[in-house]
Amino acid sequence: MRLHWTDQPYKWHVNDGPEVFVVLDGQVDMHIRDNGEESVLPPKAGEIFHAESGDAHVAHPIGPARVLVIEKAGSV
Structure with a gap:
């Protein structure tokens, strides 16, 4: 947890x-990224994004953001 x-x-x-x-x-x-196509989801304060094992993703904050990340120990 970070x-x-x-x-x-x-x-x-x-x-x-x-x-x-x-x-x-x-x-x-x-x-x-899903099957070579990129899309963007815009979670804001109070919302959750869930990635399954193997899902390619990257977060781009829009200005300062505070985020809690819960993942397996040793993950990227």
Whole structure:
């Protein structure tokens, strides 16, 4: 479990287990790839993004955002 306070995008990654991404404050554009196509989900404060094992994704905060990330130990 990690708490992030950031205004910088992360990097594309794929977890080897599920990830729960809770936006506590601010807004984040969550970019996801599915079968080679990219789409963007815009979770804002109070909303949750859930990635299954193997889902390619990257978070791009829109200004400062506080995010709680729950994932398997050792994940990216």
